Amino acid sequence: MRASAGPAGSAGALVRLFHVSKSYLAGSWALRDVSLELVKGEFVFLTGPSGAGKTTLMRLIFAAEHPSEGQILVLGRNVSRVGPAAVAPLRRRIGVVFQDFKLLPRRTVEENVGVALDVVGVSQRDKRARVFAMLKRVGLQHRRYHHPLSLSGGEQQRLAIARALVNDPEILLADEPTGNLDPDLTLEIMDLIADAASRGTAVFVATHDHSLVEQYGRRVVRLEDGEIVQDAPVRGSRR
Amino acid sequence: MSGGTAQVRTAFRTAFQGVRASPVTSIVAVATIGLCLLLAGAFGLLVSNMERLLDRFGEDIRVSAYLEEGLSPEVQAELLGRVGMAPGVERVELVTPEQALARFRAAQGERAALLDGLDRNPLPASLEIALVPEQRNQAGLEVLREALDGLPGIAELGYGAEWIEGYEQAVGLIRGVGISIGGVLALATLLIVANTIRLSIYARREEIEIVQLVGGSPAFVSSPFLLEGLAQGIAGGLLALALLFAFYRLMLPGLEEGLELLLGYAEPAFLGAAACAWLLLAGAALGFVGAGVALLQDGARR
Numbered sequence: 001m002r003a004s005a006g007p008a009g010s011a012g013a014l015v016r017l018f019h020v021s022k023s024y025l026a027g028s029w030a031l032r033d034v035s036l037e038l039v040k041g042e043f044v045f046l047t048g049p050s051g052a053g054k055t056t057l058m059r060l061i062f063a064a065e066h067p068s069e070g071q072i073l074v075l076g077r078n079v080s081r082v083g084p085a086a087v088a089p090l091r092r093r094i095g096v097v098f099q100d101f102k103l104l105p106r107r108t109v110e111e112n113v114g115v116a117l118d119v120v121g122v123s124q125r126d127k128r129a130r131v132f133a134m135l136k137r138v139g140l141q142h143r144r145y146h147h148p149l150s151l152s153g154g155e156q157q158r159l160a161i162a163r164a165l166v167n168d169p170e171i172l173l174a175d176e177p178t179g180n181l182d183p184d185l186t187l188e189i190m191d192l193i194a195d196a197a198s199r200g201t202a203v204f205v206a207t208h209d210h211s212l213v214e215q216y217g218r219r220v221v222r223l224e225d226g227e228i229v230q231d232a233p234v235r236g237s238r239r
Numbered sequence: 240m241s242g243g244t245a246q247v248r249t250a251f252r253t254a255f256q257g258v259r260a261s262p263v264t265s266i267v268a269v270a271t272i273g274l275c276l277l278l279a280g281a282f283g284l285l286v287s288n289m290e291r292l293l294d295r296f297g298e299d300i301r302v303s304a305y306l307e308e309g310l311s312p313e314v315q316a317e318l319l320g321r322v323g324m325a326p327g328v329e330r331v332e333l334v335t336p337e338q339a340l341a342r343f344r345a346a347q348g349e350r351a352a353l354l355d356g357l358d359r360n361p362l363p364a365s366l367e368i369a370l371v372p373e374q375r376n377q378a379g380l381e382v383l384r385e386a387l388d389g390l391p392g393i394a395e396l397g398y399g400a401e402w403i404e405g406y407e408q409a410v411g412l413i414r415g416v417g418i419s420i421g422g423v424l425a426l427a428t429l430l431i432v433a434n435t436i437r438l439s440i441y442a443r444r445e446e447i448e449i450v451q452l453v454g455g456s457p458a459f460v461s462s463p464f465l466l467e468g469l470a471q472g473i474a475g476g477l478l479a480l481a482l483l484f485a486f487y488r489l490m491l492p493g494l495e496e497g498l499e500l501l502l503g504y505a506e507p508a509f510l511g512a513a514a515c516a517w518l519l520l521a522g523a524a525l526g527f528v529g530a531g532v533a534l535l536q537d538g539a540r541r
Binding site for chain 2: 062064084085088089090091092093094096098102103104106115116118119120121122123124127163
């Protein structure tokens with residue numbers, strides 16, 4: 001990810017923001033004049049203090065919000081202008097790991113992952129196979145018939161990641177994906193995410209965790225008060 | 240299995256899971272639709288039986304075509320055939336002057352003796368015409384009058400215009416009241432069903448939000464609720480029919496007795512197959528449209 005060169009930008013960019021601002025209250029900006037690009041296979045950390053605008057930026061990318069100013073192109077579509085019917089096909093190409101997981105409490109682990117395949121109309125047989133493979137990848141295959149509330153925090157987090165990745169998304173947005181995890185589990189989760197990037201998914205991870213950012217040595221975009229204050233290049237991954 | 244088929248199966252499965260997850264809401268919805276349709280069905284049963292009664296009275300509507308004097312039996316027979324083919328005629332019967340006098344005499348009762356003083360029968364021969372049920376109205380009579388107008392051998396047409404007008408008004412009134420009450424009941428049911436399904440949507444708002452966030456289209460999110468509404472509507476319609484039939488069987492002896500006493504006629508009947516099918520269809524439509532209204536209201540609120 002890099003500061004956008006303008007509407008022409010990089011040819012392979014999957015996400016492009018042009019001078020994007022977002023305001024919820026007149027005179028107060030959650031984001032101000034943000035321009036960015038995110039290309040295929042790129043792994044970027046989004047850092048900054050609480051309230052800096054990290055979650056707002058992510059919500060704008062998966063069209064949960066519309067910008068107050070500027071344009072956002074995601075997978076070639078201008079999400080500032082798309083209606084509800086066009087948002088759904090776009091979201092199917094984006095995996096999102098929410099800070100509060102957003103799991104379906106009355107559905108099993110298997111069904112929670114399967115819902116991302118249901119919306120694209122994958123057959124039951126294919127769905128079962130893909131869900132099982134994904135659960136195996138995150139180490140939850142033995143818990144597939146359990147309900148999310150019976151899982152530990154780390155397991156719920158891995159389940160949220162499994163749902164986000166099961167569709168082989170072109171973009172992965174993860175908002176504090178390691179929020180409450182112990183160090184071992186954090187690395188386990190981050191390795192899963194890094195693995196997605198190595199398979200070609202453009203990954204955008206919002207985190208407070210400086211040690212994590214240091215440990216992975218990827219490009220870092222730092223937000224403060226809704227503005228980009230730093231866009232540091234890759235320093236070479238240590239993992 | 241194509242993507243579309245898989246999504247339809249998912250919609251059915253999700254609808255079933257929705258019913259299983261909140262059975263009380265579903266029971267309330269079915270009971271609400273059932274009770275409202277029971278009221279509508281009971282009124283429909285009343286109206287259909289009153290219409291049957293009026294049809295029975297309508298059978299007494301007769302048009303008399305008085306014949307000119309001196310027509311030969313051959314000419315009368317020919318007229319009988321031609322009138323029988325006129326539009327709206329169910330059957331036609333020749334009444335000779337002797338038959339007409341005998342009827343008049345019978346109708347006079349004790350005063351019939353006065354007729355003994357007549358030196359000749361003043362009553363003409365006539366054709367007594369019965370109309371098909373749907374033509375027993377002013378317009379039907381007008382069509383018949385035009386068809387018979389100028390037919391040689393017919394001197395005059397006679398019919399009880401006031402009686403026909405009254406009959407027509409009575410049928411119109413009952414149908415009008417039926418449609419109005421049915422409309423009000425349907426609207427009330429629709430609103431109740433919409434609100435009941437909104438409860439179901441509210442209970443699953445988190446699930447809806449999550450499905451939307453992972454890329455569920457508006458149709459994907461809405462279809463389980465529409466199916467749920469449809470199923471609840473059909474179940475409500477079946478419940479209404481079962482209750483209506485039970486009440487009908489329970490009240491039948493008393494109803495027959497009362498009608499016999501009042502009208503000397505009692506042939507109450509339950510709703511026909513078509514009316515039962517309409518009631519079920521109305522239930523299905525109410526459930527489906529109710530769910531649609533609830534989804535629209537919910538969508539507008541979000």
